[in-house]
Amino acid sequence: MSGADEGAFGALRAQLQEAAATFADGPGALEGILLGIVDDVDRASREPLEIFPVCHHSPASAIAMARRLRQKQPKVVYLELCEDMAPLLTELRNCKLPVAVQAFATEVDGFPLDWSPLSVVAPITEASAEYQAIAYALDTPGVELVLVDRSSDHVFQWDERRAEPASDEAGLHGDAVGVELGDLRPRFAELEEHLLRHGKVRHWSEWWHQYVELPLGDSDHDTYRQVMLLIGSLFRRLAPGDEHRVRVDEDRERYMWTRMREHLARTGTDPADCLYVCGAFHAASRVEEFGVHGTGGFEISPRTATKWQHGLIPSSHAAIEAQFGLASGSVSIAATEWAKNLKRTRVQAFRLEGQAGSRKASKKRAALPAPEPESAPADKLSGFLQRPPVLDRLDEAELLAWSVDIVRAARRNGYLASTADAIAVFETSILLAGMRDRAKPTPYDFQDAAITCIEKDVVPGRRDVRRLVEIMMGGDRIGQVGYDSLPPLARDVHDRLAPLNLKLEQRGVQRALLDIASQPDLAQCSDVLWMLHRLMPRGAARPIMGERSLGEKPIQESWDLALGTHQRALIELGYEGVSIEQVLEQRLRVAAYARNATAATVLEAVEDATLYLRSSRLANELGTRALEVLATERNVDGAPEVLRRVRRLLAFYRTSEPVLPQWIESFVKTGYAHYCTLLPTAFTDDDATVDQVAAMLGFLFNMEGLALSLGCDRTQLELAFAQSHPEVPEKLALLWAAQVQLGKLSRADLRRRCADLLGNPLVVPGYPRYLSGFLHALEPVPGLADFVVESVSNAFRVLPDPVLLPWLPKLITTLRSGGAELAPLLIREAGRIFPGTLTALDEWTPPWLAEPAAEPVSALRGGGGAALLAAHPATCDAVADLLGCTGQWQRPEPEPRGALLLDRHPGTALALHRLLAL
Structure with a gap:
């Protein structure tokens, strides 16, 4: 740039060029940077459209x-x-x-x-x-x-x-x-x-x-x-x-x-x-x-x-x-x-007329003065850069007020602060400012001084001194969007919750009490609150009393609401729709049709559609989607969740609908065949956990009656068990329990197998894993609760202390981690079996040890059996007719029909004999 074109910054360029040559031993990169900066300033200053x-x-x-x-x-x-x-x-x-x-x-x-x-x-x-x-x-x-x-x-x-x-x-x-x-x-x-x-x-x-x-x-x-x-x-x-x-x-x-x-x-x-x-x-x-x-x-x-x-x-x-x-x-x-x-x-700032949170402006706005004439920009940089820093006079009154206020705030928050601390903060602020070449302490100097003089090893309250200084200097001001500027959804939420008589735009938590039994109109507020609870972040609408479950009507509810605190989340809901029902329906569809959707997540969407929207149309649509997703799944990761949700939905539809929806009948039928197919692989797959396999068995056993009535073949289940050969102790115990449920394994055989495990020193350290399998088996076979109690009791009775004591912590952790949901069933069964007093415990004999030996069928036929049949001929005839046994009673030896019944079903006769003998 020539000297004629240097403009107002010619002198500054010369000074910077001289400085670059002096400090950098000659012109070079530094000179280019310094002169380039001046060129940038000059170029922007001369622009006809003023740049601010x-x-x-x-x-x-x-x-x-x-x-x-x-x-x-x-x-x-x-x-x-x-x-x-x-x-x-x-x-x-x-x-x-x-x-x-x-x-x-x-x-x-x-x-x-x-x-x-x-x-x-x-x-x-x-x-x-x-x-x-x-x-x-x-x-x-x-x-x-x-x-x-x-x-x-x-x-x-x-x-x-x-x-x-x-x-x-x-x-x-x-x-x-x-x-x-x-x-x-x-x-x-x-x-x-x-x-x-x-x-x-x-x-x-x-x-x-x-x-x-x-x-x-x-x-x-x-x-x-x-x-x-x-x-x-x-x-x-x-x-x-x-x-x-x-x-x-x-x-x-x-x-x-x-x-x-x-x-x-x-x-x-x-x-x-x-x-x-x-x-x-x-x-x-x-x-x-x-x-x-x-x-x-x-x-x-x-x-x-x-x-x-x-x-x-x-x-x-x-x-x-x-x-x-x-x-x-x-x-x-x-x-x-x-x-x-x-x-x-004394500069008069501009504020939007009617700005919320500001003082009311006068009705007549002051007119702006005439614009001042413009003058050519002069070089102000040279004087500014050469001017020594202006030392601000110490404002002792302001610093003293700060020191007193921070001590007062510290005392309110649990600090043992006194007037001496206020003096120390005052003097330390001046000292720190002097060490940093400042005549007047800045808020940052004051903050450091307050932390040094007041804060000790432990913060007694929720806030430390740094935070107290920030609050004292103005705090974390949080803005608020007015009702008229809210999207339609947010305004609709405020209108529908108006019967609660709460200031919903106010920040903080407010308690809402809904006595729906005496004020049925509040049921609509309850519906809105439960949808907000489903859609908004945690804490925006939190239920304290009451719950929303399938088939139940609310009576009384209590809520903690913080819609003002979570106003941003409510506003962003308004970007997705004009009502919370529309937003919830869209989100349920998005979750159901997502690429990573599983049968469990789609069933959750079905349940939410029924629970919050009461929409059978949407529930049927999403249920059909759940059926499609289940048919394509190749793992059993979601089996526990699928079982829980299908149970709830079936119970709801059976009590509220005249007939089951078509989609859930198809889901049960498809799920029965699906889990029968995956069962052998799940028993041997290391990625399939024992609770997932237990959930599969729970689905098969609990839904078996409905599935068979819809046309499924029980042979599928029998073939699946015939092909299942687990090696992991948990899954092996689970298979034994399932075989007991199917009648393929008697309790006596299962008891003998557990006794063999306890008698094998090589297997004893892994016995808790078998117990874990039995514990998970309570999901598909809840009738085994007494046997699990028996297995644990036998372990404590049989094992010596050198084996039992090192094994006991593992047993406790196994039961706690593996049976948190089923532990109540186990505790209830133990309370039924064990005596309630210490004196009774000395004379107590476990029922599994006091059980009489099995009587041979010949004994029943020869003595007790003949007497039993003779005493109850009508019952015997009815049972024989159901089982298809033909023949006539012969006097005085009523052998043919009864004998035939005993031959075909000896276990039933033995059990009935023991029951009547008690």
Whole structure:
């Protein structure tokens, strides 16, 4: 650049060139960077369309913006914000800041399905320059606000899918992509570390507060603008060469300048009457499209077919800090500084008329003064960079008030703080500020001093001193969206819950009592609350008393509601439908038809459709889907859940419907054949757990009657057991129990096998695994509860102490982990068998040891059997007719029919004889 074209910054260029030659031993890279920064500042300053660089949530930027808007009074304000969010900005009047403008999409078209749902948020606080611009443009007649940044759709078009999702600390914003206006933070880690070390600060927020916020708080417009351009250019030139990041940054700048030139050409507006508000990083741009006379022909790609929903969600200082990597408490401190700057500078800030949470404005708004004449920008950087830091006078009254307040807050939270601690905090704050070359302690110095002087080894309450200082400095302010700005679904929820007479928009937990028996109208509120409990995060609607189960009607319920705290989740439900019933139906369908859907998850959807929506149409549709999914499954992972849900649904339909629905009959029939086919493989597969195999057997045994009545063949089950050869002890015990249920194995044989296990020293260490199998067998064969009690008792009776004591912990852990649901059945059976007093225990004999030996059939025929048959001929005849036995009684020896009955069924006769003998 020639000397004639150096402009207002010629002297600064000469000084920087001389400094580069001195400190770098000659011109080189350093000179190029320093002179390039000056060129960036000069280029942006001479642009006909005034560029106003800002930093997000910066009180200095907000003060400078308010001051500049009153001086210039532009007719068009171009704002760096997603262009599709423009219609929402007028709704800010109904909200309490901070809030976030959100674009949300659940159904994606043009993006990978695993990206869904898509969310973009732009948080807005009162102490931000963009809010000042929005308030000025919306409340000033004849002023147009134009959003020029890429749309929400383009945010994801240009996204190379982040490797890691956002952490849960993002709070109210969740894992949404944040759009920050004025992202000013060095991307060069070594530069940031250098600034923090030499600035004697801990983090970036403190450096910015000390070296940018305070010096620029009272500066004039030209100084502020040139310093922000300088910082933006410096960070841009020292940023690492991430090609994707650089390309996205430059494409955003091309996008914004293209939109601004299109608007100027369409409306014929004079660029001198416009103001372009953007981050300082983008203000120092070097793309060809830069400026109203830029050359480049950037083509904006069309949006995808994704349907975007837009709305306002509550935000908070903590959510903003977490999402954009700011230090904890920095946004709250910025809000406090904003309030102090307004009083000190007497700048009149802009506020939207009727803004929620603000003081009522006067009916007659003050007219703006005439715009001040513009003058050519002068070099203010040279004086600013050469000026020594202005030492702020110590405000003893403010620091003393801080010290007293923190001691008071500490005492309320359990700390043993006293007046001496307040004096120590006061003096330590001054000491720390002096060690860091500051005449006036900053809030960060005061926070360090409070932690040093008050916090001891243990935090007595929920909050430590750091958190108490943050609360004292302003706290985590949480915004709120007004009723009129809520989507239709959220307003409908508020209207339907109106009979509860609660302030649902209020944050915190509120108790709702529903006496449905005396007030039947509250049943509708109960339906809404249960659907909210199903759809919203935990804690939004939590039942305290009462439950929703199939076939039962509610009588009384008690709820803890926190809809105001979870307002964001309620608003996002409104993006999915116009009523909670529609949203719930859509979600059930999505879950049922998902690629990874299992029969258990689809049955859950069927149950929810019946439970919450009472929709037989939807339940039949989803039930048919469950049948399709079950037929395609090749594993038994979901067998326990399938069994539980099918049992509940069958019990419900049998008591509430005249006939079973067609889908559940088909499901039982298909499931019977399906599990018979998979049973042999499940017994030998290491991936199939014992509880899954037990659930399969439970399905086969419990549904057998219905399945056989629908046309299934019991031979399938017999063949499945014939092909089952498990080797694992748990599954082997489960097979034995199933054989007892089928009559393939008697209890006496099962008892002998367990006795053999206890008598084998090599098997004794693994005996708890057999007991685990028997315990799981209580699911399909609950009649074995007494045998499990017998098996455990025999182990304690037979095993010697050297074997029993090392084995006992394993037994307890096995029973606890493997039989948590079936333990009550086992305990009940043990209580029935064992005596209730210690005295009775000495004379007690286990029933399995006192059982008489089996009597031969010949004895029954010769004596007792003949007498039994003679005493009860009618019963014998009836049983013989059922079994197809023919013959006549012969006197005096009634042998033929009775003898034939005894020959064919000796076990039944023996059991009947013992029963009558008792």
